[in-house]
Amino acid sequence: MTEFTYTITKSDGLHARPAGLLVQCAVAFPCTVTLKKHELQADAKSFFKLLRLGVQRGEKVAVCCSGEQEQEAAKVLQTFFRENL
Numbered sequence: 001m002t003e004f005t006y007t008i009t010k011s012d013g014l015h016a017r018p019a020g021l022l023v024q025c026a027v028a029f030p031c032t033v034t035l036k037k038h039e040l041q042a043d044a045k046s047f048f049k050l051l052r053l054g055v056q057r058g059e060k061v062a063v064c065c066s067g068e069q070e071q072e073a074a075k076v077l078q079t080f081f082r083e084n085l
Contacts (some may be wrong), residue, residue, distance in 0.1 A: 001066040002074040006081045007058065014055035023047050025057045025080050031067035033077070044077075 006083065014022075026033040028042040034046035042049035044063070056076060063081070065073040065079055 001064055002076060003062055003064045005060055005062045006077055006078070006085065007060050008055055008085050010056065011057050012058070012062075013057050014050060014053065014085060016043065019047055021084060022050060022077075022080065025040050025043045025051060025077060026073070028076075029065070029069050029073035031065050031070045031073050034064045034066075036062040036064065046048045 010018070012018075013019060023045055035042050035044050035053060035055075037053050037055055040053055042047075042053050053061075063074070063077055065077070075078060
């Protein structure tokens with residue numbers, strides 16, 4: 001399992017547009033991608049589950065990639081988070 005944490009910096013947090021882009025990014029890899037906020041977690045390949053987390057500016061999330069191509073997925077997702085969230 002490859003994991004990294006990220007603090008959301010954009011003022012709108014994880015709203016519909018970046019959530020949709022995140023799903024597109026996550027489904028490109030065969031591994032499992034999970035987003036965790038405190039005790040809550042969501043499949044990053046599910047748009048509605050991501051929105052249900054209610055991630056706001058200033059909150060930390062953990063991104064966990066597990067399985068085939070997990071390291072590649074983590075690198076791409078880290079870049080995604082820096083550029084979009």
